[in-house]
Amino acid sequence: MSWLQRLWNTFRPERVHGDIDREISFHIAERTDQLRSEGMSEEEAARRARLQFGNVTVQSERTRDVDIALWAEAHVRNVRYAVRTLSRTPGFTATAVLTLALGIGANSAVFSALDAVLLRPLPFPNADRLMRLSQTQETTAETNIAPVRLEDWNRLNSTFEAITGYGMEDASETSGDLPEKVRRAFVAPRFLEVWGIAPALGRGFAPNEHQAGGPSAVLISDRYWRRRLSGNPNVLGKTVRIGSAPFPIIGVMPASFLFPDRSVDLWFPVAMSNQLAQVRYATWYLGIGRLKAGVTLEQARANLAAVQAQLGEQYPETDRKMRVEVMPLKEITVSNIRASLWLLFGVVSVLLLITCTNIAALLLSRATQRRQEISVRLSLGATRATIAAQMLTETCVLALAGGAMGLLVAAAASAALRFVATDLPRMDEIALDVRTLLYTLALTATVTLLCGLLPAIRTSRDGLAGARNEAGRTHVSTRSSLQWLLVGGQVALSVTLLAGAGLFVRSFQELWRLDPGFEPSRVLTFRVSGSYGEMSDRNRLIQRIDGMIEEVRALPGVDAVATTIFLPGVPAQYESAFKVVEGRGDTETRMVAESRYVSPEYFRTMQIPLAAGQPCARQPLNATRDVMVNRTFATRYLSEWSSVVGLHLSTGDGGSPFGRIVGIVGDARERGLDSDPGPVVYSCFSAPNPTPYFLVRTRGEPAAIAETVRRKIKELEPLRAVYDIAPLEERIGDAFAQNRMRMVLLVLFATTALSLACVGLYGTLSYVVSQRRREVGLRLALGAQRRDIIRQFLMKGLRVAGFACVCGLVLASAFTRVLSRMLYGVSPFDPTTLSAVTAIVLVVVMIASLLPAIRASRLDPTHLLRDE
Amino acid sequence: MSGRKNDILQGTLALLVLRTLASNKRMHGYAITAHIRRVSDDLLRVEEGSLYPALHRMEQEGWIHAEWGTTEKNREARFYSLTPAGRKQLAAEEENWAKLTQGVGRVLRYA
Numbered sequence: 001m002s003w004l005q006r007l008w009n010t011f012r013p014e015r016v017h018g019d020i021d022r023e024i025s026f027h028i029a030e031r032t033d034q035l036r037s038e039g040m041s042e043e044e045a046a047r048r049a050r051l052q053f054g055n056v057t058v059q060s061e062r063t064r065d066v067d068i069a070l071w072a073e074a075h076v077r078n079v080r081y082a083v084r085t086l087s088r089t090p091g092f093t094a095t096a097v098l099t100l101a102l103g104i105g106a107n108s109a110v111f112s113a114l115d116a117v118l119l120r121p122l123p124f125p126n127a128d129r130l131m132r133l134s135q136t137q138e139t140t141a142e143t144n145i146a147p148v149r150l151e152d153w154n155r156l157n158s159t160f161e162a163i164t165g166y167g168m169e170d171a172s173e174t175s176g177d178l179p180e181k182v183r184r185a186f187v188a189p190r191f192l193e194v195w196g197i198a199p200a201l202g203r204g205f206a207p208n209e210h211q212a213g214g215p216s217a218v219l220i221s222d223r224y225w226r227r228r229l230s231g232n233p234n235v236l237g238k239t240v241r242i243g244s245a246p247f248p249i250i251g252v253m254p255a256s257f258l259f260p261d262r263s264v265d266l267w268f269p270v271a272m273s274n275q276l277a278q279v280r281y282a283t284w285y286l287g288i289g290r291l292k293a294g295v296t297l298e299q300a301r302a303n304l305a306a307v308q309a310q311l312g313e314q315y316p317e318t319d320r321k322m323r324v325e326v327m328p329l330k331e332i333t334v335s336n337i338r339a340s341l342w343l344l345f346g347v348v349s350v351l352l353l354i355t356c357t358n359i360a361a362l363l364l365s366r367a368t369q370r371r372q373e374i375s376v377r378l379s380l381g382a383t384r385a386t387i388a389a390q391m392l393t394e395t396c397v398l399a400l401a402g403g404a405m406g407l408l409v410a411a412a413a414s415a416a417l418r419f420v421a422t423d424l425p426r427m428d429e430i431a432l433d434v435r436t437l438l439y440t441l442a443l444t445a446t447v448t449l450l451c452g453l454l455p456a457i458r459t460s461r462d463g464l465a466g467a468r469n470e471a472g473r474t475h476v477s478t479r480s481s482l483q484w485l486l487v488g489g490q491v492a493l494s495v496t497l498l499a500g501a502g503l504f505v506r507s508f509q510e511l512w513r514l515d516p517g518f519e520p521s522r523v524l525t526f527r528v529s530g531s532y533g534e535m536s537d538r539n540r541l542i543q544r545i546d547g548m549i550e551e552v553r554a555l556p557g558v559d560a561v562a563t564t565i566f567l568p569g570v571p572a573q574y575e576s577a578f579k580v581v582e583g584r585g586d587t588e589t590r591m592v593a594e595s596r597y598v599s600p601e602y603f604r605t606m607q608i609p610l611a612a613g614q615p616c617a618r619q620p621l622n623a624t625r626d627v628m629v630n631r632t633f634a635t636r637y638l639s640e641w642s643s644v645v646g647l648h649l650s651t652g653d654g655g656s657p658f659g660r661i662v663g664i665v666g667d668a669r670e671r672g673l674d675s676d677p678g679p680v681v682y683s684c685f686s687a688p689n690p691t692p693y694f695l696v697r698t699r700g701e702p703a704a705i706a707e708t709v710r711r712k713i714k715e716l717e718p719l720r721a722v723y724d725i726a727p728l729e730e731r732i733g734d735a736f737a738q739n740r741m742r743m744v745l746l747v748l749f750a751t752t753a754l755s756l757a758c759v760g761l762y763g764t765l766s767y768v769v770s771q772r773r774r775e776v777g778l779r780l781a782l783g784a785q786r787r788d789i790i791r792q793f794l795m796k797g798l799r800v801a802g803f804a805c806v807c808g809l810v811l812a813s814a815f816t817r818v819l820s821r822m823l824y825g826v827s828p829f830d831p832t833t834l835s836a837v838t839a840i841v842l843v844v845v846m847i848a849s850l851l852p853a854i855r856a857s858r859l860d861p862t863h864l865l866r867d868e
Numbered sequence: 869m870s871g872r873k874n875d876i877l878q879g880t881l882a883l884l885v886l887r888t889l890a891s892n893k894r895m896h897g898y899a900i901t902a903h904i905r906r907v908s909d910d911l912l913r914v915e916e917g918s919l920y921p922a923l924h925r926m927e928q929e930g931w932i933h934a935e936w937g938t939t940e941k942n943r944e945a946r947f948y949s950l951t952p953a954g955r956k957q958l959a960a961e962e963e964n965w966a967k968l969t970q971g972v973g974r975v976l977r978y979a
Contacts, residue, residue: 020920023897023946027916030898030943053916060920383930383953 020060078393100402103355105409106348108440114341116430122330125196130329133287135322144283159295159303164190165285172529172721175241181529181721184266194290202236202251205269212271218247222255224265280318301326333425340742347749354490354753356450358760361486363455365767384460395452403444483764488804490760494753495808501750502833504743510825517668518606523728524702529721530690545687557699562601563692569732571672581648591637593679599686605697613645613663616684626684627659633679634664674824702727758848765852777861786857797849805838881922886958889950896945931957
């Protein structure tokens with residue numbers, strides 16, 4: 001009976017029971033037949049047969065107990081024996097359990113992240129039906145949707161249950177003592193309906209709250225409710241003040257509702273009948289739609305494309321060239337982190353493989369020391385299977401202990417990940433749950449087989465050989481060659497990991513070594529809350545922003561102040577297509593460039609040099625704006641013009657002049673340090689929206705002046721909150737959070753892998769030395785130099801490591817295609833990195849080999865030979 | 869039920885069953901008891917109650933193999949047969965038995 005079948009029997013006792021009952025009743029029937037043939041009456045025969053058998057139920061119980069007890073007993077015995085054996089060698093056991101805890105823990109932690117972020121659906125009912133909708137045009141990178149068009153889509157389509165949208169802005173909430181910056185979302189009708197989430201308290205927006213002139217209302221987040229309103233259950237009807245306007249709270253959203261993102265605290269309804277909402281040029285909303293059940297992505301795309309084509313006929317001016325893009329929301333949410341997570345998962349799996357190899361090698365050496373014991377057991381009648389089962393049980397006990405500790409490691413790692421990587425999507429959904437637990441259990445089983453099978457089979461076979469051949473010395477060489485193979489494998493895999501880690505480190509350094517074209521150090525950045533309502537009085541807004549620039553500029557220790565919509569060096573992209581007004585009528589190509597709004601002081605503040613023309617200046621609101629272009633724009637698009645300065649640009653769609661070029665500035669890596677500068681058009685306008693970033697060039701440490709700036713703004717604008725205050729370098733660094741996390745983790749795992757490989761190498765070499773003590777003793781007695789002995793063992797370690805390095809590098813080069821997309825400024829075959837990694841590995845291996853080698857050379861020959 | 873004169877000595881049941889199965893390819897439990905009784909000239913009588921636990925124990929040890937089949941009388945029965953491990957076990961038990969009887973014999977003779 002296979003053990004699997006026995007396990008099955010244990011859980012399905014009624015089957016076994018039936019078997020036994022059948023067997024016994026057969027016996028009684030036969031006996032009855034026999035007694036009858038001896039002349040007994042039918043009735044008497046049956047009675048006697050049953051009597052002779054004894055109590056049938058008791059017999060069948062006893063038989064069944066034997067079945068289960070024997071199976072369980074064998075395993076309990078194995079486990080007890082394993083625990084006893086392992087506790088006799090606490091050093092070995094502790095090493096093995098800790099190693100496994102690390103391997104399993106790292107793997108479980110990354111799995112829990114992978115599971116939460118990539119594998120699970122978003123936390124909404126039927127989340128796979130949620131789609132992100134956007135409008136795309138060739139002339140602009142702007143994909144936000146005009147409210148009126150959103151309503152058209154919702155009305156005309158046949159594949160979505162509903163389509164809604166939202167926009168976000170920062171505002172200051174003024175009901176407390178100090179104004180507080182809050183992030184609010186403006187939502188289109190059907191918002192909650194599309195998500196499929198109801199407020200935890202109160203109600204959703206009523207239709208009249210989406211009407212112009214209707215009652216005002218606000219939904220608040222669970223976080224905001226707990227923090228600002230101390231979780232008061234009677235919160236409905238209380239008000240939130242934004243600026244000077246009060247909004248009654250109509251509901252509290254559940255804590256799990258973190259969309260658009262976790263920073264949003266307030267949701268406001270937008271009146272779709274509003275005059276501004278009718279403008280088809282408007283770009284307000286990020287669109288979200290819920291597909292009808294059973295509708296495929298392709299059907300939805302085709303349907304919306306048809307709807308948009310129809311709108312194109314109706315409104316050729318604005319809609320003819322527009323297309324609709326439909327993407328699964330989850331795809332959009334997690335796409336940028338997917339590659340990193342799979343990479344990490346690959347890395348921790350390699351780490352686990354190294355761990356297993358390591359444990360397998362340890363178990364092999366250990367088994368050799370126990371050859372005596374195993375030979376005895378075999379000669380006492382134990383079968384090979386019994387011995388192998390015993391060995392596997394030992395590994396299983398180790399793996400279970402390692403897995404349990406691994407869960408602790410994973411819990412700590414997940415907590416750390418949540419803490420460190422707050423900017424990455426869905427990080428707060430990571431948790432150690434039943435799935436992770438099951439995964440860890442499965443991992444433990446796999447580890448048991450991976451680590452234990454080879455030593456178990458080998459040990460039982462060698463034990464058999466040992467039992468027949470008492471001396472057994474001849475087997476040393478074959479056995480250790482397998483161990484060297486395992487050690488070599490570990491070194492090779494850690495070389496692969498180290499090479500990857502090294503490339504990431506180099507790439508990360510490279511990012512900062514490049515000349516970004518602007519000076520990121522000693523710049524403080526911050527924002528001041530504002531509201532889109534201020535856009536109705538542009539002059540006042542400009543006055544406010546320019547006033548703040550002036551005042552902050554006057555602070556001691558400040559050299560220059562500017563505003564900008566996008567931070568330099570922090571990835572953001574806003575492209576437009578431009579035309580030269582003077583060249584109109586030609587069949588000129590569209591000039592696609594990044595469009596940035598900055599205040600005129602921007603170039604001085606960021607130290608972007610002027611290459612030609614004049615610095616730009618403020619122009620009155622209705623006058624033609626001053627525009628600066630960068631060198632790439634001038635050379636790529638305007639080389640046929642003798643003088644670039646003085647040309648007028650217009651944006652492709654509108655047709656009204658966009659601005660007049662007054663100067664050319666140097667190229668700067670505005671879009672992120674890792675992207676080459678493309679063509680840029682800077683429009684010199686300090687207040688294109690109510691909450692631009694302020695950039696403050698300081699003489700000293702930028703952080704040191706933060707408090708002064710905060711106090712100054714409070715003095716100027718007591719009702720506004722200052723937020724996002726941080727040195728520019730820190731923000732650029734944050735933009736590489738994922739990059740950095742990837743690098744740090746990879747380095748961490750690679751060094752762990754290398755240390756494990758070294759432990760393995762050290763262990764194996766020590767073992768080989770102990771096996772060959774007689775030989776060494778003999779050679780020393782015959783006059784060999786201690787130096788030769790050291791060299792011999794050292795070379796053994798280095799030879800294996802050298803070969804492993806080559807294999808590891810070959811393996812690494814197999815992954816270059818994956819890596820090269822994540823690397824910047826470094827080739828995946830970067831000779832410096834690869835040779836440095838090889839050198840590091842060889843040095844570390846040398847240190848790990850030196851100890852056993854020296855120990856071998858210190859052996860006392862007379863002592864050894866006398867022992868013989 | 870103890871104290872009956874033809875009870876089988878503890879531990880020898882396995883030997884008897886193994887030996888029986890070694891000379892007969894495939895037998896069910898009832899046939900095993902019948903065989904032991906017949907061959908021993910009715911001297912040894914296997915107690916039914918201990919036979920089946922023993923058979924199952926031996927099956928667990930891997931000495932014998934069991935499968936369901938039908939008898940000539942078309943009854944469902946569980947048939948047992950010897951495995952290679954069982955053959956080895958039989959050899960070991962026979963040797964033990966020989967040693968035991970030899971030892972007991974000596975004690976009886978000289979004690």
